[in-house]
Amino acid sequence: MVVSADRLASEAGLDILKKGGSAVDAAVAVGFVLAVVFPEAGNIGGGGFMLIRKKGGEAVVIDFRERAPGASRRTMYVDSAGNVTDKTLIGHLAAGVPGTVAGLLKALHDYGTMSARDVLRPAVELSKNGFVVDRRLERSLESCKSDMSGFPSTMSIFTRNGTLLKEGDTLRQPDLAATLSRIQEKGVEGFYKGETARLIAEEMHRGGGIMTLKDLEDYQAIVREPVRGSYRGYEIVSAPLPSSGGLCVLEILNIMEGYDLASMGWHSSGSVHLMAESMRRVYADRAEFMGDPRYVEVPVSALISKHYAGERRREIDPARAADSTSVRHGSPQGNEGRHTTHYCTVDASGTIVSTTYTLNDLFGCKVVVGGSGFLLNDEMDDFSAKPGVPNAYGLIGGDANAIAPGKRPLSSMTPTIVLKDSRPFLALGARGGSKIITAVVQAISNVIDFGMGPQEAVDAPRFHHQWMPDTLVYEKFCFPRDVIQNLEQKGHRLNESDGPLGELEAIAFDSSQGWIYGAPDSREGGVALGY
Ligand code: GLY
Numbered sequence: 359m360v361v362s363a364d365r366l367a368s369e370a371g372l373d374i375l376k377k378g379g380s381a382v383d384a385a386v387a388v389g390f391v392l393a394v395v396f397p398e399a400g401n402i403g404g405g406g407f408m409l410i411r412k413k414g415g416e417a418v419v420i421d422f423r424e425r426a427p428g429a430s431r432r433t434m435y436v437d438s439a440g441n442v443t444d445k446t447l448i449g450h451l452a453a454g455v456p457g458t459v460a461g462l463l464k465a466l467h468d469y470g471t472m473s474a475r476d477v478l479r480p481a482v483e484l485s486k487n488g489f490v491v492d493r494r495l496e497r498s499l500e501s502c503k504s505d506m507s508g509f510p511s512t513m514s515i516f517t518r519n520g521t522l523l524k525e526g527d528t529l530r531q532p533d534l535a536a537t538l539s540r541i542q543e544k545g546v547e548g549f550y551k552g553e554t555a556r557l558i559a560e561e562m563h564r565g566g567g568i569m570t571l572k573d574l575e576d577y578q579a580i581v582r583e584p585v586r587g588s589y590r591g592y593e594i595v596s597a598p599l600p601s602s603g604g605l606c607v608l609e610i611l612n613i614m615e616g617y618d619l620a621s622m623g624w625h626s627s628g629s630v631h632l633m634a635e636s637m638r639r640v641y642a643d644r645a646e647f648m649g650d651p652r653y654v655e656v657p658v659s660a661l662i663s664k665h666y667a668g669e670r671r672r673e674i675d676p677a678r679a680a681d682s683t684s685v686r687h688g689s690p691q692g693n694e695g696r697h698t699t700h701y702c703t704v705d706a707s708g709t710i711v712s713t714t715y716t717l718n719d720l721f722g723c724k725v726v727v728g729g730s731g732f733l734l735n736d737e738m739d740d741f742s743a744k745p746g747v748p749n750a751y752g753l754i755g756g757d758a759n760a761i762a763p764g765k766r767p768l769s770s771m772t773p774t775i776v777l778k779d780s781r782p783f784l785a786l787g788a789r790g791g792s793k794i795i796t797a798v799v800q801a802i803s804n805v806i807d808f809g810m811g812p813q814e815a816v817d818a819p820r821f822h823h824q825w826m827p828d829t830l831v832y833e834k835f836c837f838p839r840d841v842i843q844n845l846e847q848k849g850h851r852l853n854e855s856d857g858p859l860g861e862l863e864a865i866a867f868d869s870s871q872g873w874i875y876g877a878p879d880s881r882e883g884g885v886a887l888g889y
Pocket of ligand 1: 698718768792
């Protein structure tokens with residue numbers, strides 16, 4: 359089974375599985391194909407996290423998060439008036455050193471069975487032969503037109519005779535095909551050294567960026583232990599730092615576990631209030647404590663302990679919403695030993711892969727590396743450019759997530775696997791920046807607390823609270839009018855979102871019957887394919 363945001367990517371993954379490839383081979387192929395057919399988020403110029411679980415239970419996370427270039431400085435985005443500039447988001451300075459190629463090839467080398475040549479073939483063919491632009495890509499291009507217009511290398515790919523590509527046009531990407539072919543032939547060296555690295559360094563030179571050949575050569579994907587916890591008897595396995603995703607999901611679920619949400623009812627004002635209050639406190643902890651573990655000491659086991667969740671739960675008034683300005687991070691004690699994409703694959707042997715990767719914003723920093731055909735990320739915006747100043751997702755942070763050379767910015771990506779009695783139950787993850795975490799929490803709760811089927815759990819309307827700004831955001835049609843009134847009476851500041859709150863892709867397992875259910879998010883046209 360393959361579930362991704364795009365039909366061509368799911369088809370490529372399914373084809374690999376049918377040829378005898380593993381879930382890892384399929385995941386790597388899907389990652390490269392998304393870089394071609396879903397250029398607003400799929401990428402080779404960004405980074406992410408891949409969670410792999412083998413049938414026997416061994417689980418690892420490949421961390422291929424971007425790194426700050428060696429010449430980065432803590433205050434590099436603060437102007438002389440003390441304001442954070444938009445250089446965290448647009449243009450060459452916004453790009454972190456890409457990790458995707460190193461991460462996908464590390465997964466293939468350590469856990470896959472096929473060659474780079476074979477798994478990259480569908481991506482090379484699609485970039486050479488082209489694919490038909492769909493309505494989603496047309497809309498994404500339209501929404502980013504003015505930010506992209508300053509970069510001729512980008513406009514030359516996404517326009518014809520000065521007009522943006524439209525639904526029904528064919529997009530061929532010969533430069534990208536050549537870049538992917540170099541990766542096919544030379545592996546990681548086909549990207550981080552030689553011709554591609556030279557093109558990146560030249561692009562940086564042209565556009566005032568700071569990424570160097572040495573930054574590229576030094577980049578390494580890291581194999582990490584996932585974080586683990588439990589929720590009402592189910593085991594949760596998820597992404598560790600430098601993603602905050604796994605920690606935040608576990609901390610929110612731990613707090614929620616103390617409440618009988620099922621008896622309160624799905625989307626009752628009582629259950630929504632308690633879930634939102636749990637979220638509020640966890641995002642305050644995220645802002646204070648979390649960052650790249652190579653640079654800061656994070657009290658990981660204390661933060662995800664049931665004991666600490668109990669302390670945070672005691673602060674919650676079941677009848678009243680807190681004011682975020684008075685909610686502070688907690689004191690975890692203990693000894694310490696808007697635009698991403700998620701996809702899941704599973705093979706006949708039972709290996710499951712849950713991957714989230716991103717350029718950060720749609721089309722990243724909007725810069726295509728001249729001559730190479732791929733976009734660079736704007737992941738530097740995920741750092742805290744200045745304490746207390748929100749990033750594009752409204753997230754604030756402090757020292758733990760300050761910029762430093764070589765550091766990885768804190769992420770919210772949350773590739774997750776849920777187990778029951780050590781057997782797979784759910785594999786899931788989402789796009790949506792800060793909203794990834796709460797989307798994953800709600801899908802898990804929808805299934806475990808409220809007995810929904812996988813598709814219903816993914817499609818159900820969602821809400822989100824991230825401490826700051828102090829707003830309970832909800833999707834259109836999320837709550838009936840009386841629930842909105844009750845939440846307002848409890849003191850929540852409600853705001854209807856103008857778009858979807860994240861996009862989830864999931865696979866559910868019914869081990870007793872041997873069934874596997876693909877559950878793509880209906881919000882944006884994800885596709886599940888299996889055989
Ligand atoms: N760029 C979004 C995230 O990593 O959370």
